[in-house]
Amino acid sequence: MARFVMMCVALSVALIGSANAQTDSVKRGDYLVNTILTCGNCHTPRGPGGVFDMSKELSGGPQTWDEPPFTVKGTNITQDKETGIGSWSDADIKKLMRTGLRPNGTPVAMIMPSSFYQIMTENDLNAVVAYLRTIKPVANKVVDPIYKM
Ligand code: HEC
Known part of the structure; x- marks a missing residue:
């Protein structure tokens, strides 16, 4: 019995430990x-006065880049x-962050x-993914990108 109790204690300590690691990762993400990686600058819509509309955090950016090679908008990454990107795997998101390639291989x-994010550590990439998983799903279809080259 004592052994069983000890095992339960050990197991719950391990579980609490991993839950904390998870929250630490979300906090880091x-x-x-929201600071140095500035995802929201391009992926969060703005409301009146140009203020970020955090009720629709990361659901698609306000601006369109209309350049010779492409016309694109910040996508919905809720x-x-x-x-x-709710159906993307963690690996899909990390690949895009590092290489700019979507799951189907298109850049x-x-x-x-x-090109800046490719130097990120595995831990920090995991933290970003862990945080993105906490973002509320917002249904917002951003116009499809146009690639001209
Ligand atoms: C300077 C602006 C900018 C910043 C900063 C930025 N993005 Fe992007 N991101 C874009 C644009 C624009 C696209 C869409 C490009 C296209 O359609 O070809 C995009 C595409 C994506 C995609 C692909 C989504 C899809 O549906 O294909 C993901 C995922 C993504 N960004 C995640 C992030 C994350 C996470 C961060 C912060 C770590 C971030 N982005 C920071 C501009 C930005």
Whole structure:
């Protein structure tokens, strides 16, 4: 019996430990996404007065980049399965962050700063993904990108 109790204690300590690691990772991701990585600048819509509309955080950016090689907008990167990246795997998101390649292998316009993000550590990438998973799904279909080259 004593052994069983000890095992339960050990197991719950391990579980609490991993739950904490998870929240720490989300916190780190929150910090990275909302400060130095500036994802919201391009992926969060703005409301009146140009203020970020955090009720629709990361559901599609306000501006369109109309350049000779492409016309693109910041995409919906909320957890919505239809219009966001809710159906992407963790590996899909990390690949896009590092290489700019979508799951089907097509490259996104280089406005998405993957060339900066490719130096991120595995831990920080995981933290960003953990945080993105906490983002409320917002259904918002962003216009499809146009690639002209
Ligand atoms: C300077 C603007 C900018 C910043 C900063 C930025 N992005 Fe992007 N991102 C874009 C644009 C524009 C696209 C769409 C490009 C295209 O359609 O070809 C994009 C595409 C994506 C995609 C692909 C989505 C899809 O549906 O294909 C993901 C995922 C993504 N960004 C995640 C992030 C994350 C996470 C961050 C922060 C770590 C971030 N982006 C920061 C501009 C930006």
